[in-house]
Amino acid sequence: METITFPNGPITMAGNLYLPDGFAPDTRHAAIVVVHPGGGVKEQAAGLYASKLAEQGFVALAFDASFQGDSGGEPHHLEDPYARVEDVRAAVDYIQSLDYVDPERIGTLGVCAGGGYSVNAAMTDYRIKALTTVSAVNIGTSFRRGWYGTDSDAAAVPTLRALAEQRTAEATKGADPAYLPYVPPEPDENTPRDLAEAGDYYLTPRAQHPNAKNKFLFTKSVSRIFTFDAFHMVEDLLTQPILIVAGSEAGSLWMSTELHGRVRSPKQLQVVEGGRHMSFYDVPEYVDRAIAQAAPFFREHLTGEPADND
Numbered sequence: 219m220e221t222i223t224f225p226n227g228p229i230t231m232a233g234n235l236y237l238p239d240g241f242a243p244d245t246r247h248a249a250i251v252v253v254h255p256g257g258g259v260k261e262q263a264a265g266l267y268a269s270k271l272a273e274q275g276f277v278a279l280a281f282d283a284s285f286q287g288d289s290g291g292e293p294h295h296l297e298d299p300y301a302r303v304e305d306v307r308a309a310v311d312y313i314q315s316l317d318y319v320d321p322e323r324i325g326t327l328g329v330c331a332g333g334g335y336s337v338n339a340a341m342t343d344y345r346i347k348a349l350t351t352v353s354a355v356n357i358g359t360s361f362r363r364g365w366y367g368t369d370s371d372a373a374a375v376p377t378l379r380a381l382a383e384q385r386t387a388e389a390t391k392g393a394d395p396a397y398l399p400y401v402p403p404e405p406d407e408n409t410p411r412d413l414a415e416a417g418d419y420y421l422t423p424r425a426q427h428p429n430a431k432n433k434f435l436f437t438k439s440v441s442r443i444f445t446f447d448a449f450h451m452v453e454d455l456l457t458q459p460i461l462i463v464a465g466s467e468a469g470s471l472w473m474s475t476e477l478h479g480r481v482r483s484p485k486q487l488q489v490v491e492g493g494r495h496m497s498f499y500d501v502p503e504y505v506d507r508a509i510a511q512a513a514p515f516f517r518e519h520l521t522g523e524p525a526d527n528d
Contacts, residue, residue, distance in 0.1 A: 221235075222234070222235045224308065224312035225311075226289075226304065226305060227308075229291045230290045231282065231305065231312075232282050232287060233281030233312075234260050235278075236265075236279070237272060237277060238275045238277065243317070246318060246320035246323075247275075247276065247318055248276050248277070249316075249320075250326065251278075251324065251346075252264045252267050252279065252280045252326070253302075253305075253306055253336050254281075254282070254283065256355070257400030257420060258329075258332075259282050259287040259429045260288075262427055262499070263330075263500065264280035266499075267352070268280040274509065274516075274517075275517075276513075279313050283302050284304075295433055297442075299335065299338075299443055299448070300442060302331075303335050310324055310339075310346060323347060324345055326340065327350040327352065328352070329352045329498065330470075330495070331357040333352060333354030334351075334354055334357055337452060340460075341456050342455065347458055348458055349458060350460070350511075350512045351460070351462050351463065351464075352463045352464075352512075353464055353468060353470060353495045354470070357443055357448065358445065358446035359448075361443050366469050366472070381436065381437055381441060395435055395436070397434060398433065398434055398440070399433055401416040401419075401421070401432060415495070415496040419500065420432055449477055449480060453480050453481070454482075459483060461515040462474045462478050462486065463511055465489070465497050466493060471489070474487065475487070486515065490504060493507070
């Protein structure tokens with residue numbers, strides 16, 4: 219693994235580049251850009267998947283989103299979906315510039331919100347030749363309609379009213395910036411199981427990292443998130459093959475099945491029995507199941523090697 223940086227306009231991005239065993243710098247390799255979940259950093263799920271993909275023979279890049287982790291950008295702790303999508307494009311810029319990467323054999327793998335961002339990036343960046351989502355989340359739809367997708371979009375209105383009040387307080391009264399947590403720090407009986415498990419992942423030694431602060435700016439993030447739809451126009455603009463991996467017990471499964479139903483390009487949906495949303499972040503059984511699907515999928519679509527998986 220190599221620690222690298224790359225430009226994204228005026229922002230310097232921080233990444234970890236994973237190289238395959240027996241790496242030969244004079245050979246052109248297929249490469250995968252791995253996109254981390256909302257609230258995550260490159261040292262967590264994204265880095266795990268990047269290392270696993272390198273074991274399968276791919277060059278793989280995990281990076282911190284702009285305004286987050288070790289990457290630059292101010293104000294820090296901003297979750298801007300439009301910036302996150304541009305991050306993916308900038309990562310493709312970087313990885314295709316490497317002499318040992320074949321620029322015609324680049325894919326993406328996104329986890330949770332990173333999956334939605336990867337889909338959105340691929341719709342307007344055809345340098346991405348194939349993509350995989352794992353426990354995909356369309357962050358805007360999820361924020362508006364709730365984790366289970368049972369609310370209407372109008373359910374967002376009270377939060378937007380509170381946002382307006384907070385922005386006024388910051389602009390006219392000198393109030394300190396307000397932050398929201400990505401995952402509930404103290405889940406209760408009303409907390410969706412997936413989000414309670416997310417707290418165990420992010421806030422305990424299981425996967426806690428000092429750069430993952432479990433907070434994002436309220437006023438500057440929520441207005442961007444609530445109007446974002448990662449799957450907007452996916453029927454017409456996504457032309458690349460896509461593999462969608464999700465757990466049968468995940469509360470977020472509806473986003474993966476919706477994506478699969480809407481996509482018209484070559485597509486595969488792999489629902490892993492017994493898997494929950496967070497199972498695919500670090501539980502070996504489920505991470506290995508996802509890689510067992512993703513590696514042959516990428517080989518088929520990036521190298522022309524036939525895949526033999528169900």
